[in-house]
Amino acid sequence: AQSVTQLGSHVSVSEGALVLLRCNYSSSVPPYLFWYVQYPNQGLQLLLKYTSAATLVKGINGFEAEFKKSETSFHLTKPSAHMSDAAEYFCAVSEAGGSNYKLTFGKGTLLTVNP
Amino acid sequence: DTAVSQTPKYLVTQMGNDKSIKCEQNLGHDTMYWYKQDSKKFLKIMFSYNNKELIINETVPNRFSPKSPDKAHLNLHINSLELGDSAVYFCASSPPRGTDTQYFGPGTRLTVL
Numbered sequence: 001a002q003s004v005t006q007l008g009s010h011v012s013v014s015e016g017a018l019v020l021l022r023c024n025y026s027s028s029v030p031p032y033l034f035w036y037v038q039y040p041n042q043g044l045q046l047l048l049k050y051t052s053a054a055t056l057v058k059g060i061n062g063f064e065a066e067f068k069k070s071e072t073s074f075h076l077t078k079p080s081a082h083m084s085d086a087a088e089y090f091c092a093v094s095e096a097g098g099s100n101y102k103l104t105f106g107k108g109t110l111l112t113v114n115p
Numbered sequence: 116d117t118a119v120s121q122t123p124k125y126l127v128t129q130m131g132n133d134k135s136i137k138c139e140q141n142l143g144h145d146t147m148y149w150y151k152q153d154s155k156k157f158l159k160i161m162f163s164y165n166n167k168e169l170i171i172n173e174t175v176p177n178r179f180s181p182k183s184p185d186k187a188h189l190n191l192h193i194n195s196l197e198l199g200d201s202a203v204y205f206c207a208s209s210p211p212r213g214t215d216t217q218y219f220g221p222g223t224r225l226t227v228l
């Protein structure tokens with residue numbers, strides 16, 4: 001079974017600072033990897049995904065992530081944090097379950113942005 | 116034009132009751148899911164349906180019974196509710212490929228007293 005580990009359950013940055021949220025995966029096959037964001041009391045929204053094309057993936061709201069096979073990592077970055085980025089971020093791997101696929105999520109990282 | 120909708124948004128009930136959560140998607144997807152998010156925000160798949168057929172059942176107690184009347188709807192019925200069932204339940208839909216994005220509903224917060 002595939003798994004995802006998010007290092008740091010809580011990351012706090014200042015507005016304008018670099019955001020780095022860490023995700024490592026475990027997979028015996030080439031993975032499909034996703035980052036989702038959850039704002040308070042809302043559902044999950046896709047930020048970006050890696051599907052074995054370009055290793056540097058750009059997403060919405062200025063976020064990007066780089067797939068590094070040698071490090072089994074898919075860290076999420078943003079050069080300059082905004083207050084509106086405060087949310088819970090989930091890394092996930094898509095795994096086959098019979099003829100369907102399911103998302104296996106990491107435990108999430110809460111990002112707080114300080115003024 | 117909500118893509119994936121769920122009703123109700125909040126559900127408060129007593130232990131032992133039976134309740135249902137409804138989900139509808141207007142994206143034309145064949146595949147739908149139920150996920151459970153616990154109090155620590157951990158998300159875990161419960162069920163997946165493909166065109167009304169149950170494909171994934173992740174060792175969920177049989178008090179939980181999903182039903183898909185058509186491929187745009189996936190409902191979740193829960194019998195004999197327990198305190199541990201308190202969570203946020205998310206419905207999602209997607210095309211069937213592993214590379215495809217899953218679109219999530221707004222969630223239903225279930226509180227069992």
